[in-house]
Amino acid sequence: MWFFVLKRAASTLPVMLVVALVVFLMLRLTPGDPAVVIAGDQATAEQIARIRATLGLDLPLHVQFLTWMGQILKGDLGVSIFSNLPVTTLIGQRLEPTLVLTATTIVFSVLVAVPLGVLAAWKAGGWVDRLVMVFSVVGFSFPVFVLGYLLIYKFSLDLKWLPTQGYRSPFTDFQGFLRTITLPTITLGAIYVALVTRITRASVLEVLGEDYIRTARAKGQNERKVLFRHALKNAAVPIATVIGIGVALLIGGAVVTETVFNIPGLGRLVVDAILRRDYPVIQGLILVFSFTYILINMLIDVAYTVLDPRIRY
Amino acid sequence: MTAPVLSVENLTVRLPAGGDRANAVTDLSLTVAPGEIVCVVGESGSGKSVTAHSVMGLLPKGQLTPSSGRILLEGEDVLAASPARLRDLRGTRMAMIFQEPMTALNPVLKVGDQIDEVLRIHTPMSAAERRARVLEIMDAVRLPDPARMIDAYPHQLSGGQRQRIMIAQALVLDPALLIADEPTTALDVTTQAQILKLVAEMQTRRNTGVLFITHDFGVVAEIADRVVVMQHGRVVEQGDRETVLREPREAYTKMLIASVPSITPPERPPVSGPIVLETDKLSKTYGSTGFFAGKGRVVKAAADVDLRLRRGETLGVVGESGSGKSTVARCIARLIDPSAGAIRLSGVDIATMPERELRPHRRNVQVVFQDPYRSLNPRRTVGDSIIEGPTNFGLSKTDALARARDLMGLVGLSPDALDRYPHQFSGGQRQRICIARALAMEPQLLIADEAVSALDVSVQAQVLRLLDDVRKRFDLAVLFITHDLRVAAQVCDRIMVMQNGSVVEEGATRDVFAAPKHPYTKALFEAAPGREFGSRLTADLD
Numbered sequence: 001m002w003f004f005v006l007k008r009a010a011s012t013l014p015v016m017l018v019v020a021l022v023v024f025l026m027l028r029l030t031p032g033d034p035a036v037v038i039a040g041d042q043a044t045a046e047q048i049a050r051i052r053a054t055l056g057l058d059l060p061l062h063v064q065f066l067t068w069m070g071q072i073l074k075g076d077l078g079v080s081i082f083s084n085l086p087v088t089t090l091i092g093q094r095l096e097p098t099l100v101l102t103a104t105t106i107v108f109s110v111l112v113a114v115p116l117g118v119l120a121a122w123k124a125g126g127w128v129d130r131l132v133m134v135f136s137v138v139g140f141s142f143p144v145f146v147l148g149y150l151l152i153y154k155f156s157l158d159l160k161w162l163p164t165q166g167y168r169s170p171f172t173d174f175q176g177f178l179r180t181i182t183l184p185t186i187t188l189g190a191i192y193v194a195l196v197t198r199i200t201r202a203s204v205l206e207v208l209g210e211d212y213i214r215t216a217r218a219k220g221q222n223e224r225k226v227l228f229r230h231a232l233k234n235a236a237v238p239i240a241t242v243i244g245i246g247v248a249l250l251i252g253g254a255v256v257t258e259t260v261f262n263i264p265g266l267g268r269l270v271v272d273a274i275l276r277r278d279y280p281v282i283q284g285l286i287l288v289f290s291f292t293y294i295l296i297n298m299l300i301d302v303a304y305t306v307l308d309p310r311i312r313y
Numbered sequence: 314m315t316a317p318v319l320s321v322e323n324l325t326v327r328l329p330a331g332g333d334r335a336n337a338v339t340d341l342s343l344t345v346a347p348g349e350i351v352c353v354v355g356e357s358g359s360g361k362s363v364t365a366h367s368v369m370g371l372l373p374k375g376q377l378t379p380s381s382g383r384i385l386l387e388g389e390d391v392l393a394a395s396p397a398r399l400r401d402l403r404g405t406r407m408a409m410i411f412q413e414p415m416t417a418l419n420p421v422l423k424v425g426d427q428i429d430e431v432l433r434i435h436t437p438m439s440a441a442e443r444r445a446r447v448l449e450i451m452d453a454v455r456l457p458d459p460a461r462m463i464d465a466y467p468h469q470l471s472g473g474q475r476q477r478i479m480i481a482q483a484l485v486l487d488p489a490l491l492i493a494d495e496p497t498t499a500l501d502v503t504t505q506a507q508i509l510k511l512v513a514e515m516q517t518r519r520n521t522g523v524l525f526i527t528h529d530f531g532v533v534a535e536i537a538d539r540v541v542v543m544q545h546g547r548v549v550e551q552g553d554r555e556t557v558l559r560e561p562r563e564a565y566t567k568m569l570i571a572s573v574p575s576i577t578p579p580e581r582p583p584v585s586g587p588i589v590l591e592t593d594k595l596s597k598t599y600g601s602t603g604f605f606a607g608k609g610r611v612v613k614a615a616a617d618v619d620l621r622l623r624r625g626e627t628l629g630v631v632g633e634s635g636s637g638k639s640t641v642a643r644c645i646a647r648l649i650d651p652s653a654g655a656i657r658l659s660g661v662d663i664a665t666m667p668e669r670e671l672r673p674h675r676r677n678v679q680v681v682f683q684d685p686y687r688s689l690n691p692r693r694t695v696g697d698s699i700i701e702g703p704t705n706f707g708l709s710k711t712d713a714l715a716r717a718r719d720l721m722g723l724v725g726l727s728p729d730a731l732d733r734y735p736h737q738f739s740g741g742q743r744q745r746i747c748i749a750r751a752l753a754m755e756p757q758l759l760i761a762d763e764a765v766s767a768l769d770v771s772v773q774a775q776v777l778r779l780l781d782d783v784r785k786r787f788d789l790a791v792l793f794i795t796h797d798l799r800v801a802a803q804v805c806d807r808i809m810v811m812q813n814g815s816v817v818e819e820g821a822t823r824d825v826f827a828a829p830k831h832p833y834t835k836a837l838f839e840a841a842p843g844r845e846f847g848s849r850l851t852a853d854l855d
Contacts, residue, residue, distance in 0.1 A: 211416040218369055219431045219482065220403035233421045308421055309466045 005302060012294045019290040020072070023283055024065050033057075037277055038081065055081060068283070077287070078280030080273075087284035090269060097167050098265035100177075101257070102250040104185040109192035110243060116193075117200025117239075118227050124205055132197060139194030148187040148260040155183060165262035184261045188254060192246045199242045203235035210234070236307045244300035248293045316388070317344040318489040318522035319368065319407075324382035326363055326372070326546075337363040337377055338546045345490065345522040350513070352525045352533045352554075355543035356569070356769035357740075361526045364543075365492045367392075368524070369409050370399045387489055404431045408483035412495035414475035418467040424475075425451075425463030428482045435486060450481045454511060472634075473504035477511065484515055491516065494526045501633035501796065506840035509536055528769065530573045531799070534558055534843030542566050572774040574799040576841060578822040581806050586624030587659075589757050589790040590645065593619060595654035595664070597640050614640040616814045617654070622758070627784060627791040629805030629822065631798065631837070637814035638794045642760050645792065646678050647671060659757065676706055679751035683763035685743035689735040695746045696731030702754045713753070720749040723786075724779060741772035745779065752783060759784070760792045765800060777804055798841050802826055810834045 035051040036043070052058045056067065071078060077087035120132040156164040162183055168176030207213065208231055216230045255267035266285065273281035304311045326338040338360040345351045353361045366372050368384055370391060384391045386407055391399060403409075411417040418427060425447055432443045444463075451459035454477040467475055476496060483491055493512065497505040513536050516523050527533060533540055533554065540557040542549045542565070550563045561567045595618040600611030615637040622628045630638040644651040647663060656664040663674050679702075682688040689698055699720065700713035708716070718728035724745040735743055744764060751759055761780060765773045781804060784791050795801050801808055801822065808825055810818040810833065818831040829835045 211411060211413055212419040214371060215411065215417045215479070215482075216419070216430075217371055218403055218409045220400040220405065220434050221430065222400060222434075230419050230422075234419065310420055310468050 004305070005298070008298045008301060012298065015294060016287075016291065020069065020283075020287060021065070023286045024068065025061075027279055027282060028061060028064075033277070072287070077284035080281050081278050082276055087280050090281060091266070091284060091288060094264060094266045094269045096169060097263050098251060098254060098258075098267065100170060101181065101184055101188065101254055101263065101265060102247060104181050105189045105192065105250055106243065106247055108185050108189045109196055109246065112189070113193045113196035114200050114232070114239065117197040118204050118232060120197065120201040121204035121208060121231075122223070122227055124201075129201075132201070136194040136197045139190045139197075142190060144187055144191070144256045145260055147190055148183070148257060151183045151187060152260075165260075167261075167263045167265075180261075184257050184263060187260070188250070188257045192250075195246070196239065196242055200235065200239050203238045204231050207231045207234045233307065237304055237311075240300055240303050240307060244296050244303075248296045251289065251292050315347055317346050317385075318387055319343075319345040319524060320383075320385040321364070321368070322383045322385070324364070324367060324384060325380050326360075326367055326377050327380045329376055334545065336380075336546050338367070341382070341543075341546075341548055343541050343548070343551065345524050347489065347522050348517065348520040349538045350516060350523040350525055350536050351539045351541060352527055352537035353541045353543060354527055354530065354533050354569075356528060356771060358545070359543040360546035361543050362494055363546075365409070365494050365524060365526050368490075368492060369403060369407060370394070370396075371409075401435070404488070405435050405486050406488050407490040407492065408486075408488040409492040409494065410476070410479045410483050410496045412498050414472050414479055414496075414499065415467075417479055418475055420467050423464050423466055424470065424478045425465075428478065428485055431482055431485050446485065447481075450485045451478075454478075454481045454484075454515070456481070471504075472500050473507060476500065476504075476508050480508075480511060480515065484519065484521070487519055488521065490522045490524065492524045492526070495528065496525075497532065498527070498529070502798070502840040502842075503633065503836055505532075505842065509842065512536070529842065530558070530570060530770070531841065531843035542569070569770060572770040574774070574777070574797075574803040576799050576802050576826070578802040578805075578826050580823065581821075583821070584623050584626035584806055586626065586788065586790075588621055589624050589659060590622040590792070591620070591655075591657040592641075592645065593655040593657070595619070595641065595644055595656060596652050597637075597644055597649065598652040613814045615644065615651075618811075618816055620809060620816075620819075622790045622792060624757070624790055625784065625788045626807070627781075627793050627805045629793045629795060629801040629808035630811060631795060631801050631808055632811035633796060633837075635813070636811040638796075638811050639762055640814070641811070642680070642762050642792060642794050645758075646680050646760055647675070648680070676702065676754040677757045678760065679754050679756040679758070680760040680762060681744070681747045681751050681764040683766050685740050685747055685767065686735075688747055689743060689750075691735055694732050694734055695738070698735075699731070699746070699750045699753050702750070706754070716753055717749070720752055721746075723752070723783070724749045725775075739772075741768055741776060744768060744772075744776050748776075748779060748783065752787070755787075756789070758790045758792065760794070762794045763796065764793075766795065766797065773800070780804065798826075798837065810837070 035048045035055065035057060038051055039048045049058070056064060068078065075088070077091070079086055080090055083090070116132050120129040123129045152164050155162045162179050166180050168180050170177040204227070213226060213230055216226045221230070251266065254265060255271055257263070258265045258267040269281070270285055272278075273285065321341060321343050324338055324341045325336050328335060328337045341360070341364060343351065343353070353364060355361045363372065363377060367379055368386070368391065372378070379392050382392070386402065391402065394402065418424065428447045428450065429443050432438055432446060438446065447463060448459045451462065456462055456474060456477050462470070467478070470478070479496075496512070497508050500508060509532065512523065515521070525536065537554045539551065539553050541551040542557065542563070544565050550557060550561065550566045557566065558570065561570060595615060596613065597615040598611060598613050618637075618641050620628065630641060632638045640649070643649045645656055651664050654664060655662045658674055658677060661674065663671055666674070689695065696714065696717055699717040700710065703713040703716060704710055714731070717731055721728045721731060726742060726745055726749075730738075735746070738746065747764075764780070765776050768776060777800065780791070783789065793801070793805055805822045807820065808822050809816050810825070810831065812833045818825060818829065818834045825834065826838075829838055
């Protein structure tokens with residue numbers, strides 16, 4: 001098991017290197033020059049050239065790449081072209097809200113979706129099942145910003161139960177955190193609830209046809225335990241896969257929600273950096289995102305071996 | 314006579330509307346006394362499994378409903394019992410073991426926990442008491458080293474061991490009634506013999522009543538006290554074992570018994586045609602051979618297999634699962650590549666021939682596989698399936714269709730059926746289609762890989778006759794892979810017994826059956842259920 005984790009970890013290194021190279025090249029090969037953006041509309045050609053030289057953008061590509069790789073190995077992702085702050089600092093500031101929102105969204109989705117999916121599978125074809133499935137189609141088809149603004153309208157403006165926007169850290173102001181995080185979590189979670197419910201239903205439904213479910217009933221086991229002890233654990237591998245993909249997507253994909261609820265997270269940082277062609281920030285962020293993806297994939301693989309003893313690498 | 318543990322009275326189970334008959338089971342009555350083994354025997358669709366599941370209350374909800382009759386378990390009507398009461402009875406007063414030990418156990422729970430679960434549901438025992446009880450029952454069903462095996466997962470055990478776990482789980486609370494639904498059908502003969510012995514022994518010691526569902530008359534002859542024969546959901550005949558097997562009254566029972574191939578091979582003249590197939594030290598090794606394969610496990614699926622097959626001859630390859638018999642067949646058909654050795658087809662070595670050169674030879678070797686439900690493409694008409702091969706080899710579509718129509722007649726099906734899809738045929742008919750498909754290629758060698766194993770005995774007998782008929786008509790060489798000694802006895806000129814990838818014994822079928830030399834062959838024969846029944850039957854027919 002530990003050998004497997006180590007082996008998996010080692011195999012991520014070449015992947016990371018390729019990601020770094022692709023990111024670096026894609027940014028250089030797409031049109032748009034940060035020096036022009038910085039210099040502004042009135043700048044002369046010499047001013048732009050000077051800015052390019054200070055930023056090192058006039059050096060040959062491979063030199064730029066190697067310099068950047070050297071910095072990364074020292075844990076230095078460079079300095080933002082615009083704010084002059086180290087990229088690591090920028091990411092660090094924005095990391096907490098995004099991670100916290102991801103965590104609450106996933107916990108919320110799993111807690112709602114897994115029981116709903118199991119229930120739907122158990123009552124497959126009945127009205128409970130149909131209701132759950134209709135609900136999940138709605139969850140799929142509602143755009144995040146529509147749902148977000150609807151929730152704000154109802155619970156913040158109309159009922160005045162919750163604030164309209166903002167973010168409080170759970171480590172400093174837990175009550176404020178709960179009040180601010182609730183609506184974004186529901187908004188962002190809706191689609192994951194829908195997704196995980198469907199996967200859980202399909203997966204449990206398949207397992208319920210297996211012989212060992214009949215064996216469990218033949219032992220006199222009650223339905224609740226048949227579902228949760230026998231069926232769910234066997235159905236868990238695809239569910240874990242979807243949850244893992246969900247986590248990975250959430251970390252980079254909360255842009256709209258962060259905008260609607262004015263949360264200072266990574267999603268907003270990405271958008272700002274891209275609009276300003278802030279190369280070091282974009283590169284750093286993509287590296288962090290890919291690293292997270294790879295890490296999560298590895299965790300899912302490890303989770304498989306825990307969920308299903310037949311899976312051994 | 315003591316009060317029966319189980320008494321089924323006039324049970325009728327309705328099928329959903331639109332089925333091929335109104336009831337799965339009609340007006341069925343039977344009893345099981347304490348300490349008695351009652352075998353319910355019948356072909357697929359006879360309603361024997363539905364009967365078993367009705368007793369346990371495990372019929373699929375909404376699809377099958379008992380509509381009349383009573384099922385009395387020690388006097389209590391289980392059809393009238395509440396779901397909670399039924400759960401109390403399952404595992405304590407009645408228990409069930411199933412056909413597929415591979416799938417009947419939950420793959421993600423330890424086997425010890427699965428036995429323990431019965432105790433946890435039904436008793437107030439402490440964890441320590443339960444563990445002691447689990448170890449005790451595991452020991453009673455002769456599982457090796459229970460203290461270690463208690464923490465194993467199902468996939469780490471063999472099929473026979475898993476079935477022992479199932480039996481342990483069923484008997485741990487000493488139920489009055491054990492229902493066994495084809496519990497040995499998926500097992501090898503030697504394992505089957507051990508499990509049958511175990512069931513009989515446990516049942517005698519605990520005075521359990523057993524309702525034993527089977528399609529196999531050999532098994533019936535081996536363990537039944539009484540026999541109930543079913544057809545189309547009705548009881549055709551019931552009585553004690555000797556009467557039903559020796560003096561069956563009903564035509565259906567007589568037909569079923571007559572369809573069971575005898576284990577005594579008939580006299581066959583030696584075949585002297587030219588050699589079609591010859592293998593020389595044919596081997597197939599599985600195992601990691603890559604860069605990191607340092608400590609990888611190497612499995613010899615087939616080792617140094619020499620065989621020779623003449624035109625018009627049937628060579629049986631007999632062995633249990635994992636013996637390598639199918640591997641040999643697949644290598645010869647070049648469905649997998651052999652690791653070493655030669656395969657000479659009419660003198661030409663095809664063992665290592667590259668695909669492009671091999672193609673013209675492919676038509677000479679055709680295979681009929683075990684599962685007729687899965688070996689035909691469900692989305693193509695049977696006509697398309699039959700003509701695909703010949704058209705690949707340049708025959709025009711019209712000519713191929715004409716040949717297909719002839720062949721359909723030859724295998725006993727209507728030529729008009731070529732436009733239909735596989736799901737419109739029964740298992741036996743599909744296997745006929747598979748044979749027609751193979752013959753359409755005009756092969757020299759036909760490989761039948763467990764081709765009749767999935768069929769009911771009466772259908773099996775018909776398909777075997779058809780295979781024998783086409784062999785004679787086309788002067789084919791047939792390589793007949795089977796685990797079933799009775800079938801091998803009837804159709805093979807020579808047989809080859811395989812164990813763990815090697816051939817352990819070979820010879821004319823009659824000689825091998827009369828005087829097996831290798832200990833493994835002897836063990837196989839001893840394990841074959843109901844041997845006496847078979848030989849007696851032949852004696853009667855002679």
